[in-house]
Amino acid sequence: MIKNILNLGDAALYCDFGQDVNKEINSSVIKYFNKIQQLKIESINNITPSYNKLIISFDLKKIKYTELKDIIEKIQIDKDESFQKKTIKIPICCEKPYSLDFLRLEEKLKLSREQILKNFFDKKYFCYMTGFIAGMPFLGDLNENMRAQRLETPRIKVPKGSIGITEQFANIYTFESPGGWNIIGNTPIKVFDNSKENMPNLINPGDTVIFEEISKEKYLNYDQ
Amino acid sequence: MTSNYFKVIRTGINSTFQDKGRSNLYHLGIPFSGAMDNRNYLLANKLVQNNLNNPVIEFAYQGPHLKYVGEGINIAITGDVSFKIKSKNSEIDGNCYETYKINNGDEIDILSTNQSVYGYLSLSGKFDVNYQWGSCSTNTKSNIGANNGKKLQDEQTIKIEKIDKDFRKKKLNHFNSKIEKIRVIKGTNFDYFSQTAINNFF
Numbered sequence: 366m367i368k369n370i371l372n373l374g375d376a377a378l379y380c381d382f383g384q385d386v387n388k389e390i391n392s393s394v395i396k397y398f399n400k401i402q403q404l405k406i407e408s409i410n411n412i413t414p415s416y417n418k419l420i421i422s423f424d425l426k427k428i429k430y431t432e433l434k435d436i437i438e439k440i441q442i443d444k445d446e447s448f449q450k451k452t453i454k455i456p457i458c459c460e461k462p463y464s465l466d467f468l469r470l471e472e473k474l475k476l477s478r479e480q481i482l483k484n485f486f487d488k489k490y491f492c493y494m495t496g497f498i499a500g501m502p503f504l505g506d507l508n509e510n511m512r513a514q515r516l517e518t519p520r521i522k523v524p525k526g527s528i529g530i531t532e533q534f535a536n537i538y539t540f541e542s543p544g545g546w547n548i549i550g551n552t553p554i555k556v557f558d559n560s561k562e563n564m565p566n567l568i569n570p571g572d573t574v575i576f577e578e579i580s581k582e583k584y585l586n587y588d589q
Numbered sequence: 590m591t592s593n594y595f596k597v598i599r600t601g602i603n604s605t606f607q608d609k610g611r612s613n614l615y616h617l618g619i620p621f622s623g624a625m626d627n628r629n630y631l632l633a634n635k636l637v638q639n640n641l642n643n644p645v646i647e648f649a650y651q652g653p654h655l656k657y658v659g660e661g662i663n664i665a666i667t668g669d670v671s672f673k674i675k676s677k678n679s680e681i682d683g684n685c686y687e688t689y690k691i692n693n694g695d696e697i698d699i700l701s702t703n704q705s706v707y708g709y710l711s712l713s714g715k716f717d718v719n720y721q722w723g724s725c726s727t728n729t730k731s732n733i734g735a736n737n738g739k740k741l742q743d744e745q746t747i748k749i750e751k752i753d754k755d756f757r758k759k760k761l762n763h764f765n766s767k768i769e770k771i772r773v774i775k776g777t778n779f780d781y782f783s784q785t786a787i788n789n790f791f
Binding site: 372374375379398410412413422495497498499500540542557562566 | 612613614615616617618619621721722728730731732733738774776777
C-alpha cells in the first residue's frame with residue numbers, strides 16, 4: 366500500500382510504496398496503476414509504475430497537486446483483488462555470437478557454463494515493470510548465486526533482442542540501445558511491436574516469463 | 590493530380606518530424622516525444638496559420654537543406670536560426686518568425702541554429718506523415734512515428750498534402766524571453782545531498 370505521497374516537481378505525484386523490491390509490493394503498485402487507469406482522470410498525462418513507486422504526471426492547467434492527491438488517497442484497493450496475468454515463453458539462444466558476456470559471467474559468478482544455463486532456465490521470472498526503452502521488461506528474481514554487477518564500461522550498442530542480467534534482474538533489449546547488463550543470449554521474437562497500438566508490449570507488469578533455450582540453427586530459422 | 594514535395598539534399602544533424610507528442614504511454618516505456626522547444630514549435634505553426642498541433646520539422650544545430658517541388662507554399666522558421674532561401678535568380682538570408690512564399694525549384698538551406706538549440710520549419714499545408722498513438726512525433730530510439738521512426742534520410746522526399754493558398758505575409762517581432770532566475774522545487778532525493786553541496790548549488 367502507499368506509504369507516502371510527495372510532489373515530484375510541480376506537475377507530478379510521487380507515490381512511495383517503500384524501499385524493498387519484491388512481488389508483493391510491486392503487485393500493489395500494479396493494482397493502483399490499474400485502478401487509476403480505470404478512473405480515466407482527464408487531467409492525468411501519464412501513470413508510471415516501477416518496482417515500488419508510482420508516478421502520476423498531470424496537467425497543471427487542469428488540476429492541482431492537492432486535488433489529485435485527495436483523489437489518490439481515497440482509492441480503496443481490496444487486498445485480494447487480482448489482475449490479469451499471462452505466462453509467456455521466450456526462446457533464447459545462448460551460443461556465439463549472441464552470448465556476448467558468457468565468459469565474463471563464468472568468471473564473475475564462479476560457475477560453469479552448464480551451471481549458469483541450468484540456473485537461468487530453471488527459473489520462472491516475474492515482470493516488475495517495463496521501460497527504459499519501449500517494451501523492455503524488468504524481470505526477477507535471479508538466484509543469489511546468479512547475481513552479477515553491471516559491466517564496468519557499458520556497451521554503446523547492445524544488439525536488439527539481447528537478454529541481459531544484473532543483480533537480481535533479467536531484461537530484454539527490445540531495440541538496439543546503449544546498455545551495461547551482462548548479455549547471456551538473444552531472442553528472435555518481437556517483444557515490442559509498434560504496429561499493435563492496443564497491445565504493443567508482449568510482456569507486461571505482473572506477467573510470468575519462462576525462457577527456453579534454442580540452438581543457433583533454430584534461432585536463424587525462427588518463424589515469428 | 591499535382592504532387593508537392595521536398596527533396597532532402599542534406600539532412601542536418603538531428604532533423605525529425607514533431608508535434609505535441611503522445612501521452613499516457615510511459616507505463617509501456619514509450620516516452621512523450623514531441624517538440625523540445627514548445628514555444629518555438631507553436632509559433633511556427635501559428636505563423637503559417639496552421640492548427641497548433643500540425644507536424645513541423647524540428648532540427649538541432651545544423652538543419653536540413655531542402656529543394657521544393659510543387660505549387661507555391663508559405664513557410665516559416667522559428668528559433669534563432671541562420672538560413673538561406675535560394676531561387677533561380679536570387680539568394681536571400683531569411684529571417685526567423687517571418688513567412689516566405691517559396692515556389693517550384695526553390696531551396697531552403699538551414700545552416701545553423703545560434704542561440705537556440707532547436708529550430709522549426711513549418712509550412713502552410715500538412716506534411717504527409719504517419720501517426721502512431723495519435724501523434725506523428727518521431728521517436729528514433731524505438732522507431733515510432735513519422736518517417737518510420739527515423740531521422741530525415743539523405744535523398745528522401747517529403748510529401749506535402751493540403752496546401753493552404755493564403756500567402757499573406759506574417760511577421761512577428763519576437764524576442765526570446767531571457768531567463769534570469771531558474772526557480773527550483775526540491776526533489777525527492779534532496780536529503781541525499783550534504784548541506785555544503787546544497788549551499789553551493791543555490
